[in-house]
Amino acid sequence: MLRVAIGLGIAQTIAWACTYYLPAVIAVAVAEEHGVSRTLVVGAFSAALLVAGFCSPRVGRLIEAGHGRRILSISALTIAFGLALLGLLPGLWGWTLGWLVLGIGMAMGLYEAAFATMGRIFGQQARRGITTITLFAGFASTIGFPIGAALMPGMGWRNLCLLYAAVHVLVVLPIYWFMVPPAVPAATTGAKPRPDAAALAWARRAFLLLAAFFILRSTISAVFGVHLIVLLEALGLALAVAVGIAAAVGAAQVGGRLMEFTLGGGTHPLTVAKLGATLLPAGVLALLLLGPVAALPFALAYGASNGILTISRGTVPLALFGAEGYAVLMGRMAMPVLVSQALAPTLATPLVEGLPALAVFGLAGLMAVVALGCLMLVAPRPST
Numbered sequence: 001m002l003r004v005a006i007g008l009g010i011a012q013t014i015a016w017a018c019t020y021y022l023p024a025v026i027a028v029a030v031a032e033e034h035g036v037s038r039t040l041v042v043g044a045f046s047a048a049l050l051v052a053g054f055c056s057p058r059v060g061r062l063i064e065a066g067h068g069r070r071i072l073s074i075s076a077l078t079i080a081f082g083l084a085l086l087g088l089l090p091g092l093w094g095w096t097l098g099w100l101v102l103g104i105g106m107a108m109g110l111y112e113a114a115f116a117t118m119g120r121i122f123g124q125q126a127r128r129g130i131t132t133i134t135l136f137a138g139f140a141s142t143i144g145f146p147i148g149a150a151l152m153p154g155m156g157w158r159n160l161c162l163l164y165a166a167v168h169v170l171v172v173l174p175i176y177w178f179m180v181p182p183a184v185p186a187a188t189t190g191a192k193p194r195p196d197a198a199a200l201a202w203a204r205r206a207f208l209l210l211a212a213f214f215i216l217r218s219t220i221s222a223v224f225g226v227h228l229i230v231l232l233e234a235l236g237l238a239l240a241v242a243v244g245i246a247a248a249v250g251a252a253q254v255g256g257r258l259m260e261f262t263l264g265g266g267t268h269p270l271t272v273a274k275l276g277a278t279l280l281p282a283g284v285l286a287l288l289l290l291g292p293v294a295a296l297p298f299a300l301a302y303g304a305s306n307g308i309l310t311i312s313r314g315t316v317p318l319a320l321f322g323a324e325g326y327a328v329l330m331g332r333m334a335m336p337v338l339v340s341q342a343l344a345p346t347l348a349t350p351l352v353e354g355l356p357a358l359a360v361f362g363l364a365g366l367m368a369v370v371a372l373g374c375l376m377l378v379a380p381r382p383s384t
Contacts, residue, residue: 001122005129007179008114009136011072011172015109016137017144018164019048019079019102024141025148026157033157034092041092044099046342051103052110053338059107060116060331066183068117068327072176075109078102080168087161098161111137112334115314116327120183123323127269130314131261138254138307202382206320209374211333213277214313216371218337219344220280220364221306224249226345227352227360234357235292245299252303259304260311269315270378276308277372284365288358298361313337320381 023045031038062071082102086095107113114133118126151160224231228249232242256279260272283301286294317329352360 001118001125001129002132004121004180005118005132006136007175008072008118008129009133011076011175012111012114012133012137013140013143014167014172015075015079015106016140017147018083018168019106020110021141021144022148022161022164025145025152026160029152029157030095034095036092041095043346044092044096046346047096048099048103048106049338049342051100052107053335053342055104055107056112056334056338057328057331059113060328060334063113063116063120063331064325064327066120068113068120069176069180069182071108071113072117072180073173075105075107075113076168076173076176078105079109079172080165081105083161083165083168087158087165107334107338111310111313112330116330117180117183119314119318119323119326119330121181124318126318126323127315128261130318131257131311134257134307134310135254135261138250138257138310142250198382202379203321206378206381207329207333209378210317210320211336213371213374213378214309214333215336215340216367216374217277217280217306217309219340220367220371222341222344223348223352223364224302227348230352231357231360232295235295237292237295245295248296248299249303249306252300253307253310255300256304256307257311260308268380269312269319270375270380273309273312273316274372274375276305276312277368277375279305279308280368281365281372284361284368287361288365291358320378 023042027038027041027045031041034041059071079102082098082100082105085098085101089095089097111134115126115130118129118133122129148160151163155163229239229242229246232245233239237245256276260276279301283294283298283305286301287298313333314330317333318326321329348360351363355363
């Protein structure tokens with residue numbers, strides 16, 4: 001399993017760097033070339049997240065049917081095709097079309113698809129593999145940002161997209177096809193017993209509470225991902241200090257994942273998730289009580305919380321609901337999460353511009369408390 005997880009971790013690092021984190025590197029240059037606002041350029045990326053969200057349930061069903069390796073391989077080709085469209089097509093329409101194709105590739109090739117594939121192949125043993133994947137992919141922005149920024153002046157953004165397309169065909173595709181084993185066909189042992197009413201009620205309640213938790217937390221992460229530096233500046237911090245503190249979030253995410261990897265092995269994933277979810281409200285409380293002096297502790301708590309919960313998105317549903325149907329469940333849960341990530345930064349902009357920064361942080365902390373409350377209400381599977 002370790003070999004598969006390392007391969008998926010490398011592939012995920014490349015996929016995230018070349019899709020999710022790409023606009024941060026090239027959006028300004030794209031807007032200047034096309035003579036449009038950066039809002040329109042980033043809007044195409046938001047549309048890609050919406051496409052990914054709506055495609056995710058179908059992807060989950062295909063992975064559950066045993067097609068994980070094929071889906072991931074197709075994702076590499078689809079992402080390569082979308083990147084090629086970005087590099088070759090003229091105008092804003094070409095940029096938008098490329099991102100719509102990338103949205104399909106992202107649905108088939110980012111975390112949820114990788115987690116679902118691991119769960120489909122390795123069952124309950126997939127927890128360690130999921131953590132290993134996130135340890136690698138946690139460096140996607142750390143690697144993607146400086147490489148993209150270094151190559152941009154000499155290559156231009158179009159050639160950078162074409163280079164990334166080639167990397168997906170020459171590196172990512174072989175990893176998926178040769179390192180990911182085919183899933184064992186699901187056993188058919190006749191009619192399965194129908195769960196009783198209590199088990200069905202528990203499963204429905206647990207799923208809805210988990211979905212609410214991850215939607216709320218992904219909304220907060222999407223808003224901070226776009227607006228965090230602006231908010232830190234609004235606290236009175238110099239730009240260089242704000243950038244440095246925001247950069248610490250990425251390191252803290254990796255730290256949180258390392259904590260889960262080294263200390264969480266003997267602890268139920270739901271317990272680990274609850275501990276991780278507590279960190280963000282604690283960081284916001286420190287910021288509200290102490291002001292800008294607590295900006296760095298807040299960033300570290302927020303980053304560690306995000307790092308742990310990225311793993312929890314894969315491990316908690318697997319531990320609660322089991323391996324059977326896990327891929328379908330991941331696809332269903334990914335849809336609202338991706339939609340919230342697409343819409344949240346734009347919808348939050350008036351609040352960021354119109355409210356004091358501490359008020360925005362306070363609202364985020366309140367959402368995090370509500371999310372934590374949802375998670376606290378999730379009960380382990382009842383014994384039968």
